[in-house]
Amino acid sequence: MQFITFLKKEFAHVLRDRKTLLILFGMPIAQILIFGFALTNEVKNAKIVVIDYAKDVASQKLVTKLEASQYFEIEKTVLGADQIDKSFKEGVIKLALVIPSNFGADLAHQNHAQIQVIADASDPNTANTLTNYISSIVVDYQQELSRSAGISFRIVPETRMLYNPQLLGVYNFVPGVMALVLMLVCVMMTAVSIVREKEMGTMEILLVSPFKPLMVVISKAIPYLLLSLINVAIILLLSVYVLDLPIHGSILLLFVESTLFIITCLTVGIFISVKTASQQVAMLISLMGMMLPTILFSGFMFPIENMPVALQVISNVVPAKWFYIIVKAIMIKGLGFSGIWKETLILSGMTVFLLIVSLRTFKIRLA
């Protein structure tokens, strides 16, 4: 009964602050859309080079098909193998297609031939898109051949991603935005809303009342927990229906893991609120202390593998990193719980640790 009274009041605070609410819901939508369309999958007139060692009918046909598509602008100049590397480094070309000299012969005698596709994967999104275009054109060509000859032909493109073989960076932003938004809502908003009560002097009144101090904090956190879950839903809906990024794994698992991360963030928020006395300080600490490490160390913007060892070690204590790995694993790789139990365990451990520390400092403050 008392708890419900309290919750009602907390929801009134949150829902009445229209400006903040607008930011809280507008931000993830804007971020998803901006990131989504800035990282568009559509690539047109990309400069590629074709090195045709075969120069036979079959290879000519394939090149003509490539030319016919809107996607490529084929450099006619014949380059040596050493010049390919140079052109890539200069950024002149995005992709190179190498047709071996025995292409037509292999196709005619073994019904099976190979081509090599080399892409500049320093821009992983473009590289991925371009190689996909090549593959589909090749598949198209191979079906055409099979249809006219009545036998099945196979052309296997062997793909090489230069500079970034694992294509890190693709679709990274959705899990990244999720981590960022949850961090912002939970840590900053919770900290600020609790500190506001301290600043206003209402916290004293609440502490003198028979309402348990712990309950005060919990009921402050609940509206933000709900708000964050709604944000997760919005982000997922946008990524599926607007950005065509499918969710390969279980949505339920995704929400369970998100709730875990939200609780981690709320705990951090409560900890900050216990330690600070003014809203500005709480906001500053939340931004500098939590947002910055999240952006730097979650792997969302900068690949952790490329960092110096010391920074790699530091990145391990950032909760967002583990959440980011979990979300990517579920959404993009489609892994189940068995694939992410280790990360989940680490995140849970952090949450429990933070919870104990916050509750302790909270109690000390009261005494």
Add this chain to the structure above:
Amino acid sequence: MDTVIKTDKLTKRFGAFIAANEITLEVYKGEIFGFLGANGAGKTTAMRMLCGLSTPSSGNAIIAGFDVYKQTEKIKKNIGYMSQKFSLYDDLTVLENIYFFGGIYGLSDDQLKNKSSELIKRLGLENEATKLVSSLPLGWKQKLSFSVAVLHEPKIVFLDEPTGGVDPVTRRQFWDLIYEAADRGVTIFVTTHYMDEAEYCNRISIMVDGKVEALDSPSNLKSNFGVRSMDEVFYQLARGAKRGD
């Protein structure tokens, strides 16, 4: 007379610093008790102990019949509190504030309904009931704040400099509310820096450097010190203080 606050050598130490030193006093039911002292004299520390917010280092105290060491939860149910900072929620309406504060003291829906309509009528806030508290003038806010603090009919209400920053007319009106509450049998424990307000109290104590140096009715204090105003009594005592802000 019923004693509602009884302390015996109540002391609070922070390391070597003795914030409140062997405070012994009794406050009776329905009394308006002024708790005076210069800044840093230890008023707030003493009051926090009486409210069950802070555990004493030594000494004893019984508040509203309950022990400050073991029964803080029961104490909290039986006291009201209003601080110098304005203590309602600006972004809630008058009614919502009443419901909220009544609610956390465990009043039922029926009680809340009756009490809130009665309170709004008494304060003449019929037209403002569903408006946000931020739109009220400070004087009204303060009156509402006090009324909310006594809504659950506590035995004692603690007022920590309740009239800071309020004009004399509004202050006078505020004290009318305090007298009404005292007439209903609520004990008022009030801290203030205004000596005219000290005169309104039945009895006052004056704290200097953590100790209660004087405790009597305003008229007795004045005659004991051989002065004509409370200002002079306070000045004579506080002049010797070594602690300050």
